[in-house]
Amino acid sequence: MIWSKEETLSKGDMRSLQNMRLGEIVKRVYYLVPFYKQKFDEAKITPDAIKSVDDLKKLPFTCKKDLRDNYPYGMFAVPMGEIVRIHSSSGTTGKPTVVGYTEADMNIWAEVMARAFTMGGVTSQDIMQNSHGYGLFTGGLGFHAAAEKMKVAVIPSSTGFTSRQLLLLKDFGATALTATPSFALHLAEVAKNEGYDIKKDFKLKVGFFGAEPTSIGMKQEIANVWGIDYHEIYGMSEIIGPGVACNCKYSKLLHFQEDHFYPEIIDPETLEVLPEGERGELVVTTLTKQALPLIRYRTGDITSITKIPCKCGRTTARIESIIGRSDDMLLIGGVNVFPSQIEHVLSTIEGITLHYQIIAKKKGYLDKLEIDIEVDESIMTDDVARLENIKSKVAKALLNNLYINVEVKLIAPKSIERSEGKSVRVIDERKSSEQNRLS
Ligand SMILES: [Zn+2]
Incomplete structure (x- = not known):
């Protein structure tokens, strides 16, 4: 099953939709965010110079530092009256990165997450235990809202309290689990120590994992120990949170929700855009987000992109599982x-x-x-x-x-x-x- 028709658009229709949305978002940032007005003016570019995604390369990049320099709300494109949610990422050094959402943004977020859950075969018949942390981290509430939108019964168990989580997992009969990969392995280890028979005592059939770089070996271990299908969810709070990309049943590559987030791959040294298939840094332009639209945001994540259609019927571009950070290269x-x-x-x-x-x-x-x-x-x-x-x-x-x-x-x-x-x-x-x- 496929959640929405945008996932199966022809290349031409997707391109037209992206071009139209890009035109709107470029105007939005130019007239509403002083940071972008200044950047565009410095580069001597006006919004009407951007007619299609091919023109994106004329525009300057946005970096995490720009968000920090405009801390907390300087990059927001709407008045506070329209913001319904604020999240922030814990900066390991210095100030956190602050992100805001309008009601429309919340709907986009739930929509892309629902697409991801559908890739894992989740329907309203499922029960989902959400072991992502609830709070400023986008994992907990991001997964939660999408599950509700799909009428999936969601158990907001959050992180920690491992023994109680296992009790809930068994007694409430969750069929889907969401967690960080390291917590999923920790849960399994504690389950064994506490005498559970993992494949008999639990009803899990699918899991959605992300937020940490994870080796192929670790993914296999999680899939094997729990006896589940492993789905990887990619995202970051600056772009929207989890849900930017996810893999379907047929592919290890992650379908990128490119009608909402336009991906480019650049060489992190020369900053040139790289051709399809080459590895480099993922750069994302948000095409629909209202509160915090970002132009050519440098994610720091290293991956490659392919536009070859997938067996599942989705036509969206796919990225490799993130293989590293450009800072770690x-x-x-x-x-x-x-x-x-x-x-x-x-x-x-x-x-x-x-x-x-x-x-x-x-x-x-x-x-x-x-x-x-x-x-x-x-x-x-x-x-x-x-x-x-x-x-x-x-x-x-x-x-x-x-x-x-x-x-x-x-x-x-x-x-x-x-x-x-x-x-x-x-x-x-x-x-x-x-x-x-x-x-
Ligand atoms: Zn697919």
């Missing part, structure tokens, strides 16, 4: 490498864990990459032949998949320091040596 001997690509490879090899550290160095003029990986508890650290075998497997797999030579070091379990927050995955020693030279 490592340039090793001219090859772009993302930590998440390395993790994908590591997750396919037995005998090692996903506790690792990537170290980029300079050896003379050449870039060198070293990876320290903790071996599995089951590996005897004095079994030299076995260790050598694993080492060469990892090096070969990385060479075959990423085209780079990596020096692999296997280290004892628990030797990489664990931190409460995000663990330090990448150490770029080249940067610190450059900084040392400059200072």
